[in-house]
Amino acid sequence: MKQVSLLEQAFSPGEVIERFTASHPDAGGIVSFTGQVRASDGCEALELSHYAPLTLPGMDALAEEALSRWALEGVMVLHRSGTMLPGETIVLVAAAARHRRDAFLAADFLMDHLKSDAWFWKREKRDDRWHWIEPRETDYSDLARWK
Amino acid sequence: MKQVSLLEQAFSPGEVIERFTASHPDAGGIVSFTGQVRASDGCEALELSHYAPLTLPGMDALAEEALSRWALEGVMVLHRSGTMLPGETIVLVAAAARHRRDAFLAADFLMDHLKSDAWFWKREKRDDRWHWIEPRETDYSDLARWK
Amino acid sequence: MAVRIVFLGRLADLAGASERELAAPLDWLGLLAGLEGELASAVSDAKVRLAVNGALLPDKAVLAASEGDEVALLPPVSGG
Amino acid sequence: MAVRIVFLGRLADLAGASERELAAPLDWLGLLAGLEGELASAVSDAKVRLAVNGALLPDKAVLAASEGDEVALLPPVSGG
Numbered sequence: 001m002k003q004v005s006l007l008e009q010a011f012s013p014g015e016v017i018e019r020f021t022a023s024h025p026d027a028g029g030i031v032s033f034t035g036q037v038r039a040s041d042g043c044e045a046l047e048l049s050h051y052a053p054l055t056l057p058g059m060d061a062l063a064e065e066a067l068s069r070w071a072l073e074g075v076m077v078l079h080r081s082g083t084m085l086p087g088e089t090i091v092l093v094a095a096a097a098r099h100r101r102d103a104f105l106a107a108d109f110l111m112d113h114l115k116s117d118a119w120f121w122k123r124e125k126r127d128d129r130w131h132w133i134e135p136r137e138t139d140y141s142d143l144a145r146w147k
Numbered sequence: 148m149k150q151v152s153l154l155e156q157a158f159s160p161g162e163v164i165e166r167f168t169a170s171h172p173d174a175g176g177i178v179s180f181t182g183q184v185r186a187s188d189g190c191e192a193l194e195l196s197h198y199a200p201l202t203l204p205g206m207d208a209l210a211e212e213a214l215s216r217w218a219l220e221g222v223m224v225l226h227r228s229g230t231m232l233p234g235e236t237i238v239l240v241a242a243a244a245r246h247r248r249d250a251f252l253a254a255d256f257l258m259d260h261l262k263s264d265a266w267f268w269k270r271e272k273r274d275d276r277w278h279w280i281e282p283r284e285t286d287y288s289d290l291a292r293w294k
Numbered sequence: 295m296a297v298r299i300v301f302l303g304r305l306a307d308l309a310g311a312s313e314r315e316l317a318a319p320l321d322w323l324g325l326l327a328g329l330e331g332e333l334a335s336a337v338s339d340a341k342v343r344l345a346v347n348g349a350l351l352p353d354k355a356v357l358a359a360s361e362g363d364e365v366a367l368l369p370p371v372s373g374g
Numbered sequence: 375m376a377v378r379i380v381f382l383g384r385l386a387d388l389a390g391a392s393e394r395e396l397a398a399p400l401d402w403l404g405l406l407a408g409l410e411g412e413l414a415s416a417v418s419d420a421k422v423r424l425a426v427n428g429a430l431l432p433d434k435a436v437l438a439a440s441e442g443d444e445v446a447l448l449p450p451v452s453g454g
Contacts, residue, residue, distance in 0.1 A: 014164045017165075017179070019161070028182060029181065032177075035175060039173055041173070101285070111251075132307075200446070265451060281452055282452050
């Protein structure tokens with residue numbers, strides 16, 4: 001099962017993980033990653049913009065690649081767009097597999113690609129001013145692990 | 148924050164992950180692993196026994212080791228004991244960190260150790276008979292990665 | 295009609311809008327010539343990619359947009 | 375009082391119970407001698423560990439249990 005969505009509204013990661021887990025009764029293990037806007041950090045808001053003709057198709061292709069690389073029962077890729085406040089979920093990926101290593105690798109792979117190889121642009125509001133965020137050096141080296 | 152428990156009753160992984168996530172507002176990323184009894188597989192029930200003087204202290208030491216090896220905001224290790232039916236959660240680990248790699252590594256480390264280096268004994272009921280389960284070869288090689 | 299130019303990320307800040315129009319037909323040099331100094335300089339950065347009607351171009355130099363086309367200017371991404 | 379022997383995992387199946395008592399004092403050879411054939415053979419497997427009052431022994435040969443002690447026989451584990 002593949003679930004890929006671009007969401008405009010805040011959502012509760014636990015509920016989504018619960019549904020994903022329950023809908024994969026044949027999976028022995030489910031790995032999830034939840035990324036959220038940090039509360040302490042001086043970040044007042046985060047904004048993610050995207051380009052519709054590329055972003056969702058790119059997320060879908062990424063999910064397909066995970067399904068083809070590992071033995072998965074299912075995969076989920078949810079990403080927010082728009083303006084988020086501290087504590088809100090930015091991204092949620094999950095992978096369900098018979099064996100845990102496949103699920104760990106797939107979730108790791110999905111996150112590395114969403115961070116620096118998916119069609120999103122991120123900026124943070126600090127001291128009432130917006131600042132564009134570029135991937136860190138480690139995001140690029142993390143990505144290179146999968147080539 | 149460290150949360151380590153041995154549970155006798157079924158629990159809902161999504162609710163626990165939701166609470167863990169909400170209680171770590173400074174973590175940018177939360178990785179969770181949920182292990183459950185597979186529905187299709189001919190397994191009618193799973194039983195996990197443990198040895199009280201060793202099991203919980205061992206889980207606690209494992210959580211402490213994860214906290215000392217990676218930069219974590221928090222870690223959670225929940226493990227069932229007793230008899231479980233298909234679909235029930237066996238184990239749930241979660242790690243919250245500022246940077247996602249720490250959270251992925253910690254969750255992976257915790258699971259590798261719970262599988263073949265924690266004081267649990269597992270048996271499955273198939274065709275109305277109980278069979279003891281030993282770790283797979285890959286469980287031992289997965290464990291060796293952390294030495 | 296004309297060619298619709300879509301600015302993403304920090305390029306939208308520099309352009310002062312997320313979209314504008316330029317006269318068709320439009321090639322890469324024509325696009326740069328149609329943008330003001332700082333914006334043209336940012337767009338010409340090697341890390342900026344181009345997409346025409348949702349399809350990425352392998353090389354900016356092959357841009358050949360006609361009336362009604364949408365050209366997206368895509369700076370380095372940052373998600374998650 | 376005596377020494378309480380606790381059997382874990384498949385050893386409990388072989389013993390037919392999760393606990394039994396043996397006379398104190400008890401060393402490793404005395405423990406094996408106090409168990410019936412198949413069980414003694416399983417317990418003597420190099421992968422079986424011993425704990426006395428919740429503390430693992432580095433070497434089974436150092437077992438020296440007194441009255442009231444609890445000796446746990448721990449076969450290879452399997453969790454998660």
